[in-house]
Amino acid sequence: MAVETYNTTSEHVGSFRRIVGNEFVFSDDESLSIYSHDETEHLHYLPDLVIKPRTAVEISEILKICNQFRIPVTPRGGGTGLSGGALPHLGGIVISTERMNDIISIDERNLQVITEPGVITEILQNAVKERGLFYPPDPSSRGSCFIGGNIAENSGGPKAVKYGVVKDYVLNLEVVLPTGEIIWTGSNVLKNSTGYNLTQLMVGSEGTLGIVTRIVLRLIPLPMYDLLMLVPFRSIEKASEAVSAIFRAGYTPSGLELIEIDALRIVATFVQSTAIPITDDTAAHLIIEVDGNHLDTLMLDMEAISELLAGYDCGEIYFADNAVQKAELWKLRRRVAEAVKIDGYTIEEDTVVPRAELPALIKGMKQLGIEYGFKAVCYGHAGDGNLHIRIKKEGTENSQDNPEMVVSLRALFKLVKSLGGTISGEHGIGLIQKNFMDVVFSQVQLDLMRGIKRLFDPNNILNAGKIFDLSKTTLQ
Numbered sequence: 001m002a003v004e005t006y007n008t009t010s011e012h013v014g015s016f017r018r019i020v021g022n023e024f025v026f027s028d029d030e031s032l033s034i035y036s037h038d039e040t041e042h043l044h045y046l047p048d049l050v051i052k053p054r055t056a057v058e059i060s061e062i063l064k065i066c067n068q069f070r071i072p073v074t075p076r077g078g079g080t081g082l083s084g085g086a087l088p089h090l091g092g093i094v095i096s097t098e099r100m101n102d103i104i105s106i107d108e109r110n111l112q113v114i115t116e117p118g119v120i121t122e123i124l125q126n127a128v129k130e131r132g133l134f135y136p137p138d139p140s141s142r143g144s145c146f147i148g149g150n151i152a153e154n155s156g157g158p159k160a161v162k163y164g165v166v167k168d169y170v171l172n173l174e175v176v177l178p179t180g181e182i183i184w185t186g187s188n189v190l191k192n193s194t195g196y197n198l199t200q201l202m203v204g205s206e207g208t209l210g211i212v213t214r215i216v217l218r219l220i221p222l223p224m225y226d227l228l229m230l231v232p233f234r235s236i237e238k239a240s241e242a243v244s245a246i247f248r249a250g251y252t253p254s255g256l257e258l259i260e261i262d263a264l265r266i267v268a269t270f271v272q273s274t275a276i277p278i279t280d281d282t283a284a285h286l287i288i289e290v291d292g293n294h295l296d297t298l299m300l301d302m303e304a305i306s307e308l309l310a311g312y313d314c315g316e317i318y319f320a321d322n323a324v325q326k327a328e329l330w331k332l333r334r335r336v337a338e339a340v341k342i343d344g345y346t347i348e349e350d351t352v353v354p355r356a357e358l359p360a361l362i363k364g365m366k367q368l369g370i371e372y373g374f375k376a377v378c379y380g381h382a383g384d385g386n387l388h389i390r391i392k393k394e395g396t397e398n399s400q401d402n403p404e405m406v407v408s409l410r411a412l413f414k415l416v417k418s419l420g421g422t423i424s425g426e427h428g429i430g431l432i433q434k435n436f437m438d439v440v441f442s443q444v445q446l447d448l449m450r451g452i453k454r455l456f457d458p459n460n461i462l463n464a465g466k467i468f469d470l471s472k473t474t475l476q
Contacts, residue, residue, distance in 0.1 A: 071093060097213075229287075246288075266339045374393040385425075391405075
């Protein structure tokens with residue numbers, strides 16, 4: 001059911017300009033076009049207005065007006081999202097956090113950093129690295145995504161397999177609620193059993209409950225060494241079987257990524273790289289990284305893992321000898337999503353299953369492609385069972401409201417559910433997957449979530465229509 005809203009007026013625009021300054025309120029066609037899309041498929045929705053505040057107080061004043069007049073608000077970070085979370089599909093205003101880009105303090109004694117949400121993730125990582133500290137979550141878009149967006153989506157990345165995802169590092173958040181109040185959700189401590197955990201409720205809420213304006217993250221010491229190897233497999237099923245075997249043998253890599261050969265061919269051509277040998281008998285590669293503080297131990301681990309993999313029909317193993325070779329391998333992995341999208345694989349799903357079920361997921365996905373007439377390539381974080389599936393279907397750029405793709409994706413998500421998995425590991429639900437939430441949640445669960453949304457956002461102005469819809473009866 002449509003959300004009941006009002007349009008912005010010249011009076012509202014004047015109020016916004018007084019709050020943030022004329023130069024930070026945009027209504028020109030070029031600006032509206034830039035903020036009409038993120039990296040989700042080929043979807044565009046024009047907002048009425050783009051506002052770039054600098055402080056939590058400015059955001060508070062903006063939201064008070066929007067809440068009073070039912071103006072839809074879409075929070076936006078770096079615009080790298082893949083589920084439509086930053087798409088202003090109801091019009092209204094986009095609040096961009098790009099001016100809120102200061103790292104406020106790095107506390108080396110307590111291993112913490114306080115940052116604003118508009119800091120680029122890689123910049124934050126490099127800043128703490130200079131102090132010998134480590135913030136592990138590293139999504140593929142880390143060079144352009146914002147830390148605030150990572151909070152909203154509970155991002156992961158390759159190192160999640162050993163170190164966990166964003167939620168494992170967030171201690172406390174300053175948040176502006178949809179009604180304009182400014183709160184802190186917790187405390188800057190490692191343990192907290194004081195009331196409901198509002199901090200973790202905010203992490204992964206996709207900008208539907210509040211706008212994060214300040215973030216306290218825990219850090220860990222930076223590992224001294226890392227080793228990387230590339231392993232080709234003649235069967236993608238064998239490659240995925242090998243993933244579970246590595247963990248069962250007692251090893252925990254700091255990265256364990258799978259790239260199907262078709263995706264690898266596309267990205268290698270895209271970045272003009274010959275770093276990875278591509279042969280006709282190769283179906284997939286695993287990129288395996290270990291890290292720690294004792295080089296001899298790491299070398300022994302890599303030797304043992306390579307011996308283990310010999311039982312899974314792998315080819316000749318390639319060891320990256322230096323930082324340049326390591327960077328080249330990781331570049332291929334991080335650029336694969338961009339490359340396959342340009343090649344026509346515009347529909348991306350973010351499925352996750354228990355890692356031992358990866359062979360069944362890959363086999364089932366390929367069968368569904370034959371049944372429903374689409375091509376698919378897969379890659380992703382095999383170490384934690386999080387497989388990114390990119391789909392190409394002739395004449396179809398978007399899954400949103402496409403009847404054929406809806407049927408195909410529902411079948412895929414039912415397969416994922418049957419394997420004990422769920423429909424998103426790190427990209428979120430956003431706009432494009434909300435109609436599949438019933439595959440993994442009961443009506444009772446969905447109603448509980450809607451009740452939380454209603455409590456935080458009684459007028460349903462903040463990222464309304466993301467994750468799920470609220471009916472008018474729900475809002476009463």
